[in-house]
Amino acid sequence: MSGTTGFYYSDQMMQYYFGEDHPFQPVRYRKVKEKLEEIGAFGPALELRQSAPVKQQLLRSVHTRTYIDQVRELSKQGKGYLDKGDTPVTSSLYQGALEVTGATIMGVEAVAKGEIQHALNPAGGMHHAHPSAASGFCVFNDLAVATRLLQKKYGYDRIAIIDIDAHHGDGTQDIFYEEEVLTISLHRFGPGFYPCTGNMTDIGKNDGYGYHLNVPLPPGVPDEIYLWAYDQVVKEALDAFKPDFILHQFGTDAHFGDSLADLGLTTKAYERIAEMAHDLAHKHCDGKLVVTGGGGYNIDASVRSWALIACAVSGAFPYDPEALHHLQDSRIHPKQAINREEIEGVVSYLVDKVIPNIH
Numbered sequence: 440m441s442g443t444t445g446f447y448y449s450d451q452m453m454q455y456y457f458g459e460d461h462p463f464q465p466v467r468y469r470k471v472k473e474k475l476e477e478i479g480a481f482g483p484a485l486e487l488r489q490s491a492p493v494k495q496q497l498l499r500s501v502h503t504r505t506y507i508d509q510v511r512e513l514s515k516q517g518k519g520y521l522d523k524g525d526t527p528v529t530s531s532l533y534q535g536a537l538e539v540t541g542a543t544i545m546g547v548e549a550v551a552k553g554e555i556q557h558a559l560n561p562a563g564g565m566h567h568a569h570p571s572a573a574s575g576f577c578v579f580n581d582l583a584v585a586t587r588l589l590q591k592k593y594g595y596d597r598i599a600i601i602d603i604d605a606h607h608g609d610g611t612q613d614i615f616y617e618e619e620v621l622t623i624s625l626h627r628f629g630p631g632f633y634p635c636t637g638n639m640t641d642i643g644k645n646d647g648y649g650y651h652l653n654v655p656l657p658p659g660v661p662d663e664i665y666l667w668a669y670d671q672v673v674k675e676a677l678d679a680f681k682p683d684f685i686l687h688q689f690g691t692d693a694h695f696g697d698s699l700a701d702l703g704l705t706t707k708a709y710e711r712i713a714e715m716a717h718d719l720a721h722k723h724c725d726g727k728l729v730v731t732g733g734g735g736y737n738i739d740a741s742v743r744s745w746a747l748i749a750c751a752v753s754g755a756f757p758y759d760p761e762a763l764h765h766l767q768d769s770r771i772h773p774k775q776a777i778n779r780e781e782i783e784g785v786v787s788y789l790v791d792k793v794i795p796n797i798h
């Protein structure tokens with residue numbers, strides 16, 4: 440039985456903006472909300488909730504004061520870059536980053552207090568952000584800030600962070616690399632592909648040894664193989680870890696229509712992953728699941744995927760049963776040749792060698 444799901448949104452999220460020509464366009468958050476309104480998904484199962492900016496103090500649990508001040512000051516000037524050229528600064532960026540982080544924090548707190556069962560933030564999922572550095576369009580790591588809040592204020596100590604963005608969740612992994620926070624990232628991996636980390640042999644250090652799982656994937660991976668790998672690794676790892684709270688990054692840049700990653704997922708895969716994540720949250724932690732956005736550079740595909748994700752997690756049913764069908768891809772993705780054995784090798788390494796380290 441599923442309780443209410445909160446969909447956190449504010450028009451202020453649009454301030455998380457890098458400029459007109461930048462691939463990262465926050466307008467997709469508004470379009471997801473509008474799509475859910477259009478199909479009549481909001482109601483008792485899926486509640487539209489107004490989000491608000493995070494308090495700067497909370498960021499300090501993850502980010503250095505110097506870095507936070509740097510983002511604020513550069514934002515006042517409205518120019519420059521936060522990294523080596525991917526993440527430019529606009530005058531609204533600091534406020535926008537507080538907004539997208541705030542939506543994740545509000546969702547996490549509402550779920551932690553039992554006000555709602557699941558929460559969705561179409562923004563957030565800023566997994567490349569490091570304690571004192573921005574990277575790959577990510578300014579503040581909302582997943583990490585949320586984890587620290589759950590640990591310190593609410594006493595959760597079995598937190599799992601699952602990341603299905605096309606890119607490795609490097610910032611999140613690094614922050615918790617020596618701790619018993621479970622991180623699982625499925626991502627494209629290969630020479631020159633950003634951020635060039637996340638090989639299967641990177642599994643954590645000290646107390647974190649075995650608690651950091653990476654599923655590196657070649658270009659073109661289709662639904663069937665991806666879903667199989669997710670099912671094997673995520674299900675096994677959560678069975679071993681027994682999380683008391685699940686954070687799930689749902690970047691949609693692994694969609695076949697996305698220009699940055701060249702993976703091969705369809706909207707059906709996103710819907711199915713959302714169903715699996717939802718089932719796992721009910722199996723392990725009374726449904727405590729917070730889902731964030733992430734990458735997504737094909738706006739149409741990202742908006743349709745996210746509307747499907749919101750319906751799958753919440754069980755919301757649109758006015759028109761056909762509406763969900765219309766959100767699916769209308770064309771079929773041309774198949775690429777994939778070395779399936781290589782992916783099977785990664786999965787058996789993780790299941791047989793790494794997951795048994797989890798206690």
Ligand SMILES: [Zn+2]
Pocket residue numbers: 440441442556557717721726752
């Ligand atoms: Zn549920």
Ligand SMILES: [Zn+2]
Pocket residue numbers: 604605606690692733734735
């Ligand atoms: Zn990405």
